[in-house]
Amino acid sequence: MRLIVDGEPVPFTPGDSVLLALLRAGKVPAGPLCCGGDCPNCLATIDGVAYVRACQTTARPGMVVESQPVDSYPELPLTERHGPLAGAENIFCDVVVIGLGEAGQAAVETAAVAGKEVVILETNQGSEAVGIYAGPLVVARTETGMLHVHAREEVIVATGAAEIQPVVPGSRLRGILTPRALGLVAGAGISLGHVVVVGEPVPGVQATVVSGELVRFEGVDRVEAVVVRDGAGQEQRHPCDTVAVQLGLHPRDALRRMGHDLPVRAVGEAALASDIPT
Numbered sequence: 001m002r003l004i005v006d007g008e009p010v011p012f013t014p015g016d017s018v019l020l021a022l023l024r025a026g027k028v029p030a031g032p033l034c035c036g037g038d039c040p041n042c043l044a045t046i047d048g049v050a051y052v053r054a055c056q057t058t059a060r061p062g063m064v065v066e067s068q069p070v071d072s073y074p075e076l077p078l079t080e081r082h083g084p085l086a087g088a089e090n091i092f093c094d095v096v097v098i099g100l101g102e103a104g105q106a107a108v109e110t111a112a113v114a115g116k117e118v119v120i121l122e123t124n125q126g127s128e129a130v131g132i133y134a135g136p137l138v139v140a141r142t143e144t145g146m147l148h149v150h151a152r153e154e155v156i157v158a159t160g161a162a163e164i165q166p167v168v169p170g171s172r173l174r175g176i177l178t179p180r181a182l183g184l185v186a187g188a189g190i191s192l193g194h195v196v197v198v199g200e201p202v203p204g205v206q207a208t209v210v211s212g213e214l215v216r217f218e219g220v221d222r223v224e225a226v227v228v229r230d231g232a233g234q235e236q237r238h239p240c241d242t243v244a245v246q247l248g249l250h251p252r253d254a255l256r257r258m259g260h261d262l263p264v265r266a267v268g269e270a271a272l273a274s275d276i277p278t
Helices: 020-023 101-114 179-187 255-260
Strands: 002-005 008-011 043-046 049-053 066-067 088-098 118-121 128-133 137-141 146-157 161-163 195-198 208-210 212-219 224-230 235-239 242-245 250-251 264-266
Touching: 002 020, 008 020, 049 101, 088 101, 118 146, 128 250, 128 255, 146 224, 161 179, 179 195, 179 242, 179 250, 195 224, 255 264
Parallel strands: 002 066, 088 118, 088 146, 146 264, 195 208, 195 242
Antiparallel strands: 002 008, 043 049, 043 066, 128 137, 137 146, 161 250, 212 224, 224 235
């Protein structure tokens, strides 16, 4: 099975995201990769649609992928004709649960035991919540159109937390991953070369683990070393082919904030406190 990337056929393994297929083929996007839909670094034009997150798109035979330009915008379509209008399906329920991690599953079970009618929206299952409006009304998109989910009682946001990404000199180099992305990519059997992790070990990943304050990444196109400052204030350089840096988490709470004056609440990591401005 193959997809077409920048005019070249690229094989993929069933179940791969487009990003995993790219990584298997050695086509590594620049900048830190999260593999969780939280960053813009794997954006691509897929089947003519620009600004699609490759990590959130399942690879399909014949899919056409164009890399996002590094220093410009994607080219405009050659035609001014719009694509087909997406229809919207209205669904009514007692409770909407957004996200199906541990906290989301617990919320679903609690509501079900109480006899509530529950609708689950989960990006990895094809329904991505994109907004919460008065009602409360949750708007979600699917591959075939839009969903308008009307909650009679409440909306529960269980979208988890995003990993904070490094912003230091060299952070646009290829080969930088968040710890979760490192575990996902390594678990997919993709070769990563010599791996360095700044922070705590990543389960299941063979790596050199170092500590210290992140200073910079070094390399020309791909990361070749990570430099940290130790407790004595001295810089330590660690050569690597791939690097992951643990900088903590930030709640994915945009949907909860959209519904701040509505019956909307966050649970699990989506309810974490954070000192990062939003």
